[in-house]
Amino acid sequence: MTRTPVPTPSGTSTSGQRTLSVLVYSSSVDTRAAVRLAVGRRPAPDVPPVEWIECATAPAVLERVAAGGIDLVVLDGEASPAGGMGVCRQLKDELASCPPVLLLIARPDDVWLATWSMADHVVPYPLDPVVVAGAVAELARELRARAASAGAGGGTAARGGKAAAATAGKAATARTRKGVGTGPRAPGAGPRASGTGTRAAGGTTTKRSDGRTGTR
Numbered sequence: 001m002t003r004t005p006v007p008t009p010s011g012t013s014t015s016g017q018r019t020l021s022v023l024v025y026s027s028s029v030d031t032r033a034a035v036r037l038a039v040g041r042r043p044a045p046d047v048p049p050v051e052w053i054e055c056a057t058a059p060a061v062l063e064r065v066a067a068g069g070i071d072l073v074v075l076d077g078e079a080s081p082a083g084g085m086g087v088c089r090q091l092k093d094e095l096a097s098c099p100p101v102l103l104l105i106a107r108p109d110d111v112w113l114a115t116w117s118m119a120d121h122v123v124p125y126p127l128d129p130v131v132v133a134g135a136v137a138e139l140a141r142e143l144r145a146r147a148a149s150a151g152a153g154g155g156t157a158a159r160g161g162k163a164a165a166a167t168a169g170k171a172a173t174a175r176t177r178k179g180v181g182t183g184p185r186a187p188g189a190g191p192r193a194s195g196t197g198t199r200a201a202g203g204t205t206t207k208r209s210d211g212r213t214g215t216r
Contacts, residue, residue, distance in 0.1 A: 018048045019048050019049050019050065019051040020047060020048045020049065020050050020051065020071050020072065020140055021051045021053060021069055021070050021071045021072070022039070022050050022051065022052055022053070022070075022071065022072045022073070022074060022136065023053040023054075023055060023061065023064060023065065023070050023072070023073045023074070023099075024036065024052060024053070024054055024055070024073075024074040024076075025054075025055045025056075025058070025060075025061045025073070025074065025075050025076060025079060025084060025087065026056070026075075026076035026078075026079050026084075027056055027057070027076070027079040027080050027081075028076070028078075028079070029056070031076050031078075031079075031104075032054050032056075032076075034127055035074055035104075035127065035132065036052055037129070038127050038128075038129040038132040038133060039129075039132055039133050039136050040129075040133060043133040043134070043136045043137040043140070044133070044134075044137035044140075046137075046141070047136075047137045047140045047141065048140070050136075053070065057082070058079075058082035058086075058087050058090075061073070061075075061087055061091075062087070062090065062091065062094075065091055065095065065098070065099065066094075066095060070099050071099055071100075071140070071143060072099055072100050072101075072102065072136065072139050072140065072143065073088075073091070073099050073100070073101045073102070074101075074102045074104065074136070075087055075088050075101060075102070075103050075104065075119070076104050077103055077104050077105040077106060077110060077113075077114070078104070078106050078125070084103055084104065084117075085103065085105075085110070085113050085114060085116070085117040085119075086117070088101045088103055088117040088118065088119050089116065089117045089118060092117070092118040099143075100120040100121070100139040100142065100143060101117075101118075101119045101120050101121070102119070102120065102121045102122075102123060102132075102135050102136065102139060103117060103119035103121070103122050103123070104122075104123055104124075104125060104127070105122055105123075105124055105125065106124070106125045108124070120139060120142075121135045121138065121139055123135050
C-alpha cells in the first residue's frame with residue numbers, strides 16, 4: 001500500500017490545505033497509475049486536492065478503510081484475485097459508515113454486478129479522464145453536502161435540546177413556587193396527594209349532620 005503525497009494526520013496536506021483522501025485499489029500498478037493520471041491532482045476547482053492511497057490487495061483495502069480517514073474509494077472490477085465488485089460489497093456489508101465507492105467495470109454486462117455490489121458510481125473501461133475526474137468530483141460534492149446536512153441537523157437538535165431544557169427548568173421552578181410535585185418520591189411511598197379529600201380502602205369517609213360518621 002502506497003500513499004501519494006504524504007499528508008499530515010489531520011487529513012490535510014503538508015501545506016495545511018484540506019485534502020480529499022482517495023483510496024484506489026487494483027492488482028495492476030498500471031491501472032492504479034491510469035486512475036491517478038485521469039483524476040489528476042484536483043478533479044474540479046470546487047473540490048479539494050486529492051491525496052492518493054494505493055492498495056494492491058483486498059485485505060489491505062479492508063484494513064485501511066476500516067481504520068478511517070478515507071473519503072472516497074476507487075475499486076478496479078478487473079482486479080485479481082479479488083475483484084472490486086466483491087470488495088465493494090464486503091465494505092458495504094461490514095462497515096457501518098462506508099465511504100462512497102467508484103467502481104471501474106470492463107463490460108456492459110457487469111452493470112448488474114455493480115448494482116449488487118452497492119457501488120455509488122460506475123465508470124467503464126477504457127478510462128476517459130474527463131469521465132473519471134467528473135465522477136470523483138461528483139462523489140466529493142455529495143460527500144460534502146451530506147456532511148453539511150449532518151452538521152446543520154446536529155445544530156438544530158442541540159438548539160432544540162437547549163430550548164426543551166429551558167422550558168423544563170421554568171416548569172420545575174413554577175411547580176416549586178406553588179409547592180406542587182416537589183422532591184423525588186421516596187422508596188415505598190404512596191402517590192402524592194392531588195386533592196383535599198381522604199379516600200379509605202372501602203370508600204370515602206364523610207361526616208353527617210348528626211355528628212356521626214359513615215362510609216360510602
